Amino acid sequence: MKDRAMKLVDGDKGIIAGLGIPFGGPFKGKDFDGEFFDKGTDFALDWFPEDGRPVLYDHGLDGAVKMSVIGRQISHSVDPDVGIWMEAQINKAHRYAAAVLEMAEGGEVGFSSGSVRHLIEVDDSGKILRWPWVEESLTPSPSNPYAIVTADAVKHFEALGLDPPDALLGAIKVWEETENEISHRVREPDRFQDGSFKRITLKEGKPRVFAVIGKLKGETPTTIQSLRFPKDDTWSMAKAKQWVADHPDAAKTTTEQHLTYEEQATEAEHALASVKAFVGRSRSLAGL
Structure with a gap:
């Protein structure tokens, strides 16, 4: 099986690769949000050409990098058992390209896909039925964390003179x-x-x-x-x-x-006792 973690494939060209959209999740088959993708999810793959999706940093939430496109997806392939593998090329002329590639090489960021909120469909089990895939981000805190977030990632932002994004600090402090x-x-x-x-x-x-x-x-x-x-x-x-x-x-x-497990058990016992009492009364009345 391929390694799920993002890899720096070609530093000279700025090419990175990894599992862009994992199926299932590390928490009993789900992600941090209790949701999951599988092979039946509609990703609207025909919306973009093979190399069309923008690559952002942390879904544009970082105060410094913002919505600036740091690269583009250049290929993808679907593994029905694992997820969607992808390659992306970071624009080496981008102001933060060197720092982003360094974090990618060190395994300190992962892929996280982005969609259009009002077009997303999720069923009661948490299965994501529809997720139009419109962007991919490099993020220190993906919802589906197959890579470990470490506090060491903070030093890269400090080297740039930037405050670490709240998403990174929050992930460390879960x-x-x-x-x-x-x-x-x-x-x-x-x-x-x-x-x-x-x-x-x-x-x-x-x-x-x-x-x-x-x-x-x-x-x-x-x-x-x-x-x-x-x-x-x-x-x-x-x-x-x-x-x-x-x-x-x-x-x-x-x-x-918000009942304790003991309170839930007690309520269940009371409910069962009530049913038994009702059945007993019904039988008594029937015998009259």
Whole structure:
């Protein structure tokens, strides 16, 4: 099997290659957002000639590079089991070409595809049915991370006199560790209403799991912002990451879903008891 990571194929010509659109994902077949591509996804491949798609840096979100086109896709091929492989050529005359190619050579950026928001279709399972592929970006934090994001990437931006993009810093800080607990960020805190945060118990039995919940701006239901793993309950970073991988549905979105696993089991028992009581009464009445 080919290596999924992006590679610098020809430094003199600025050609890079790798898996542009992975099928499936590293989190039980899905990406960070709980979505996934597969061989049935409509990528509208006929919209562009073979070498037409622009290559951006971080989807144009970087404050310095912005929407400047740093290169072009020059080829692609579809592997129904893996995804869409592609080659791109970076414009070596571009102001940031040298830094971008250095990051690509060091494995510190990956490919991330871009589409047109109002044309995207996703079903209830998270499968992306339609994703018109209109651009490809080099990004330190792709939604489908088959390459590891490392803090070392920051030094390349410092060398350019640029502030590292928030996407890079955010990806590095998805997991944080303090003296007392390990934290896993589910959603950015600045997306929430001021003063709406509170801490709840997600799993009561030791080792416990806590969650910080709040209300997203413009919305009423509470949503999990982060998961917290207390170290005095023997949580380590490795154990916490494994727990998150084993519980992909832990970060529920509505107030009603913010029950501990024990509370959910209790509610199920109460519901079963009610059904049994109803059946018993029905049988008694039938015997009269």
